[in-house]
Amino acid sequence: MLFNSITYLLFLPVVVALYWLLPNRARLWLILLSSLVFYGFWRIEFMPLILFSAGIDYVLARMIEASDDEKRRRFLMLLSIVISLIILGIFKYLIFFVDSVGSLAALIGHTPSWPELHIILPLGISFYIFATISYTVDVYRRLVPAEKSALVYFCFVTFFPHLVAGPILRAGVLIPQLAQRTAFNASAMAEGTKRIILGLFLKVVLADNVAPLVNRAFEAPLGAHGADAWTMAFLFGFQIYFDFSAYSHIAIGSALLMGIVLPENFNFPYLASSPRDFWKRWHISLSTWVRDYLYMPLMGAKPKGEDWEAMPAERDGGRDEGKRTRALFITWTLMGLWHGANWTFAIWGLFHALCIWGHRLLVSAVPALKRSPAILGCMVTLPLMMAAWIPFRAKTVGEAFHLWGRMIDPRGFFNFSLWTNSYFAAAVLMAGMLVVFGAWRLSPALATRPILRTTAQSVILAVAMAFVFVFLQVRDSFIYFQF
Amino acid sequence: MSVTHVEPRPHEPALQAWAPLVIGAVLAAAGVQYVRHDLLFDTGKAALGQLTSSLFGQASGGQVHCQNMRDTALCLAAYRAAGSPPAVLWLGNSQLHGVNRLQPGQKTAPVLVHEALAAKGRYVVTYSQPNANLLEHRLLFQQLRRDYALDTLVLSVCLDDFRESGIRADIQPPAPTKPEQAKTVEADFSPQPVVEVWLENSLSQTFPTWRDRQGLKGLADYAAYVIRNRAFGINSQTKRPVSEAQYYEKLAVLKAMIAEARAANIKVVLYVPAYRTDVPGPYVEEQYARLLGDLKALTVPGQVSFVDLTSVVPGPEWGMLKDALFGFEDYDFMHFTAEGHRHLAQGLKGAI
Numbered sequence: 001m002l003f004n005s006i007t008y009l010l011f012l013p014v015v016v017a018l019y020w021l022l023p024n025r026a027r028l029w030l031i032l033l034s035s036l037v038f039y040g041f042w043r044i045e046f047m048p049l050i051l052f053s054a055g056i057d058y059v060l061a062r063m064i065e066a067s068d069d070e071k072r073r074r075f076l077m078l079l080s081i082v083i084s085l086i087i088l089g090i091f092k093y094l095i096f097f098v099d100s101v102g103s104l105a106a107l108i109g110h111t112p113s114w115p116e117l118h119i120i121l122p123l124g125i126s127f128y129i130f131a132t133i134s135y136t137v138d139v140y141r142r143l144v145p146a147e148k149s150a151l152v153y154f155c156f157v158t159f160f161p162h163l164v165a166g167p168i169l170r171a172g173v174l175i176p177q178l179a180q181r182t183a184f185n186a187s188a189m190a191e192g193t194k195r196i197i198l199g200l201f202l203k204v205v206l207a208d209n210v211a212p213l214v215n216r217a218f219e220a221p222l223g224a225h226g227a228d229a230w231t232m233a234f235l236f237g238f239q240i241y242f243d244f245s246a247y248s249h250i251a252i253g254s255a256l257l258m259g260i261v262l263p264e265n266f267n268f269p270y271l272a273s274s275p276r277d278f279w280k281r282w283h284i285s286l287s288t289w290v291r292d293y294l295y296m297p298l299m300g301a302k303p304k305g306e307d308w309e310a311m312p313a314e315r316d317g318g319r320d321e322g323k324r325t326r327a328l329f330i331t332w333t334l335m336g337l338w339h340g341a342n343w344t345f346a347i348w349g350l351f352h353a354l355c356i357w358g359h360r361l362l363v364s365a366v367p368a369l370k371r372s373p374a375i376l377g378c379m380v381t382l383p384l385m386m387a388a389w390i391p392f393r394a395k396t397v398g399e400a401f402h403l404w405g406r407m408i409d410p411r412g413f414f415n416f417s418l419w420t421n422s423y424f425a426a427a428v429l430m431a432g433m434l435v436v437f438g439a440w441r442l443s444p445a446l447a448t449r450p451i452l453r454t455t456a457q458s459v460i461l462a463v464a465m466a467f468v469f470v471f472l473q474v475r476d477s478f479i480y481f482q483f
Numbered sequence: 484m485s486v487t488h489v490e491p492r493p494h495e496p497a498l499q500a501w502a503p504l505v506i507g508a509v510l511a512a513a514g515v516q517y518v519r520h521d522l523l524f525d526t527g528k529a530a531l532g533q534l535t536s537s538l539f540g541q542a543s544g545g546q547v548h549c550q551n552m553r554d555t556a557l558c559l560a561a562y563r564a565a566g567s568p569p570a571v572l573w574l575g576n577s578q579l580h581g582v583n584r585l586q587p588g589q590k591t592a593p594v595l596v597h598e599a600l601a602a603k604g605r606y607v608v609t610y611s612q613p614n615a616n617l618l619e620h621r622l623l624f625q626q627l628r629r630d631y632a633l634d635t636l637v638l639s640v641c642l643d644d645f646r647e648s649g650i651r652a653d654i655q656p657p658a659p660t661k662p663e664q665a666k667t668v669e670a671d672f673s674p675q676p677v678v679e680v681w682l683e684n685s686l687s688q689t690f691p692t693w694r695d696r697q698g699l700k701g702l703a704d705y706a707a708y709v710i711r712n713r714a715f716g717i718n719s720q721t722k723r724p725v726s727e728a729q730y731y732e733k734l735a736v737l738k739a740m741i742a743e744a745r746a747a748n749i750k751v752v753l754y755v756p757a758y759r760t761d762v763p764g765p766y767v768e769e770q771y772a773r774l775l776g777d778l779k780a781l782t783v784p785g786q787v788s789f790v791d792l793t794s795v796v797p798g799p800e801w802g803m804l805k806d807a808l809f810g811f812e813d814y815d816f817m818h819f820t821a822e823g824h825r826h827l828a829q830g831l832k833g834a835i
Contacts, residue, residue, distance in 0.1 A: 001675060006682040041675045190500035223728060417726050424711050454502050461507030466514050470699045474679055 001041035003250045016257045024181040031155045038160035046122040054157040057132040061139040065146035077140040088129045096341030124164035135171040144172045161254040165247045167265040167285035182259030195253030201464040203246035204471040210239040213422045226413035229406040236393045237386040238429045243479045273377030275355035298327035329353045344391040532804035535818045536585040540594035548593045548609040551653040570631040571607040574620045575639035579611035581818035583802025589821035595828035616647035617736040637752045645725045645733045719813040723765045754790040759816045761798035795830035796823040
């Protein structure tokens, strides 16, 4: 079921109303059944897959907890990870793998003939697989107890606000909130409602109206010159930010209506002062997941509770730095491929790794940069992060490199060939983002002036609600549904 | 910000939290109703402005001028009632149905040409849409060839419309309702689109405000368009170059249309629409001259002819564009009075 649909806007209040009327155990059944309905509205035949995947990890996690043998615990954890990755691999990467092998074979003159595969990517598979992997690993690390109640566990995996496109939740965040009876809180419901309105505005008013400009520009990317390539990057950067943050806002808001608090997933990422800072602000649940389950283990770091042991700077005669860099590049490449089964996504990940690595080298060579004003960092980081979106959106690796080349090619830089609205939209959105950030920074000053604050909020919500009412239609699904 | 645990959020008092939502909802509802009742207009006609009206005329008691496949049944009925004679199909843009300062009883060029040629046993039927591009013309031509016994195609080739590439849904015939479609949805196990359409239809039937959403959206898009133009100093005289890619794409479509017509023994009359020349206009002169040259080069004696109607409508007959929302005025380079239509008809009918 799509968040930006009339169906969801009727489904949600019914579920929320029932949630508060029912006793605790019945609430859990409501969450599970409504989540399955939510998921089944897309394709009912993939419901058994999510239940199977969740079921495997439920059983294995209990077996991990029941065992004191470290080797056996480790084996069970790895078994869980392998099964999850096999499921993900079959549905998401098999065609990509086969095509890549075929392309390589073609390079050496062979044309393998194997049957054409028709595999549909189950909605949200990347997200719920990551959630279940984190669960079994956290049980293995003894960060969370294995959930005894199958009902609570399945509710954790299938909880509909986050099911399809995150935030990727840790068991320690959601399971306790599901297991205990949450108290009704009227102001939490108000906040949840506001978050949903904000999310819908970002999606149906902003993202869905930028989308045609982006689609049109990327239909014929090879004709774009410098300024156009930068415009395309910025436009898509805004589109994906609005689209994805919208989903997170609606997810967080929907959960809040049931008194369940989900972690934030975005924090003004385009105002990051460095590439590393960007990843503390963009898709936070994914970047921290990758840090905790991929990057730190690759670095050989030892978990210490919920944190990690400090890495000695000069350990192993400096090979630590090499391990750190390798971990960075491997992690980001895999994170790129997580987004999509295409080499363009791997290149996107590598680009980010390069930026982070480059920043690391620069700061270590010129320590004074650490004290430079954040705005300078923003001015350098923003174009880099926007340029990174080129391979993410481009259809082929060749297109991506062509556009990147155009971005730094001064010849014909100001040959404009996009729709006029593209430049207008990019400029207005950039200005709008700065205005919104400024207003957000000033908003604490209104805390002591409730009438002014209420007036400002009322006007903003009125405009948002009016535009959402007018623009609401299922025109485009969310971009992150394809992951 | 942690993702491994979340702190309970401090909440403001319920009244303070809900007040902006309630007030905002009331303001939003009031605003939507105000716009609905006081500002809403048919944005499909916005391109014509307040001073120009649409007129799809009749002659000999039947419709001889239609828009597209949605209303083609009217023109077809009149054609069949006339005995389905060899027909002339005239395809163009809003210049053919837009009349500036329309007065009762006035006629458009398509009706005038129809009447003039009817006296000679020729049946002229016209289809026109705002900003119709050659892709749409070609699609329409392919479909209408099946309905009319065509011996001549009259085609307006408008440089400004070379920048358009979309194909409107109205160009396609309405899709028949197939029971297999529902079966396909069930086979895909995806109830979302079916439920969404049902909800949309139910809400539209029950709530007039919901039904008006499409119009309100069009109004919002139109307002953004006008504001954008004002902000960037764009007006009707601002030069609008056609990119090389767009130009050659449309030229290729035109050549394909001509080839299809010739293969079916249908004569082709190409013409450039009348263009206001008493004030500087949006065409890049070099591009326009190139278009004229390329169209002349397409002529084939006895089969494909070309008429340059650029200057056929004198200055005073041209209209002004008055924006329907804010009232801004601009020169209109496409639409003129009924007298201008008479000049257009006079200039074209000899070539058909």
